[in-house]
Amino acid sequence: MKIAWGITGAGHYLKDSFELFVELKRLQFDRVNITSFVSRAAQEVTRVYGLFQHLRTVSPGGYMEEIILETEQGWSYPKTGRFSRGVYDALFISPATSNSVAKIAHGIADSLVTNAAAHALKAGIVVFILPVDIEGRVESPVPYFINRELCIQCRECAQACPNDAIDEQIDYLRCNGCGLCKDVCRSDAIIGGSVNLAVREIDKNNVKALLKQSGLTVLNDPTELKDALWAMV
Numbered sequence: 001m002k003i004a005w006g007i008t009g010a011g012h013y014l015k016d017s018f019e020l021f022v023e024l025k026r027l028q029f030d031r032v033n034i035t036s037f038v039s040r041a042a043q044e045v046t047r048v049y050g051l052f053q054h055l056r057t058v059s060p061g062g063y064m065e066e067i068i069l070e071t072e073q074g075w076s077y078p079k080t081g082r083f084s085r086g087v088y089d090a091l092f093i094s095p096a097t098s099n100s101v102a103k104i105a106h107g108i109a110d111s112l113v114t115n116a117a118a119h120a121l122k123a124g125i126v127v128f129i130l131p132v133d134i135e136g137r138v139e140s141p142v143p144y145f146i147n148r149e150l151c152i153q154c155r156e157c158a159q160a161c162p163n164d165a166i167d168e169q170i171d172y173l174r175c176n177g178c179g180l181c182k183d184v185c186r187s188d189a190i191i192g193g194s195v196n197l198a199v200r201e202i203d204k205n206n207v208k209a210l211l212k213q214s215g216l217t218v219l220n221d222p223t224e225l226k227d228a229l230w231a232m233v
């Protein structure tokens, strides 16, 4: 069984997606090959949430088990030609940002993951998508940030940071989500938590447009992702 995992830059459902793919690989070690297709934004976002290093568990390396980074690809995405050759049994895009959902819904294929979706659908390979913005409101986790009202400016967090990512705030392009800053903070000023956001009408409509595409299945939550993944193996 050969599965392609497309990861886009969403914090929402990111941890759930990682947990499921890690679990699938653990349970089906020899029977499943997973190639990870990581969008430019996903590379940054997975690092900030401290998840990037776990990609190696899912895609340990070698043919069909690589981590394919958008940042290391050209603009024509030759690696997605694999879908045209029918190499994969399925493509799972999880989590899918509202940005990537909008593109796929409108046939745009100008990024690694949206290009993978286009090639897969043209080749008759089934595509599963877990959008983060479907309808109503979503509770989305946020990466660590410094609450300036609680901060006593002792700078211990900056000294503890292995990536020199802390100045006035945390630089998310350097942060790897390790949480050392939080551990050393004497005033509990470094917090994560979540934000509650409304799903835009346009995102809701884009998901409806996805539903009209044949060969493509929209997954409504991580439970449906698990069912779809486990049904493959």
Ligand SMILES: Cc1cc2nc3c(=O)[nH]c(=O)nc-3n(C[C@H](O)[C@H](O)[C@H](O)COP(=O)(O)O)c2cc1C
Residues within 6 Å of the ligand: 007, 008, 009, 010, 011, 012, 039, 040, 041, 042, 045, 048, 096, 097, 098, 099, 100, 111, 132, 140, 143, 172
């Ligand atoms: C920490 C962080 C979390 C984010 N979480 C989300 C999210 O939950 N949903 C979303 O649609 N975009 C989210 N974004 C914004 C996307 O990463 C951004 O729109 C990006 O251009 C998406 O590109 P992609 O669809 O090619 O991955 C987040 C950005 C950051 C920095």
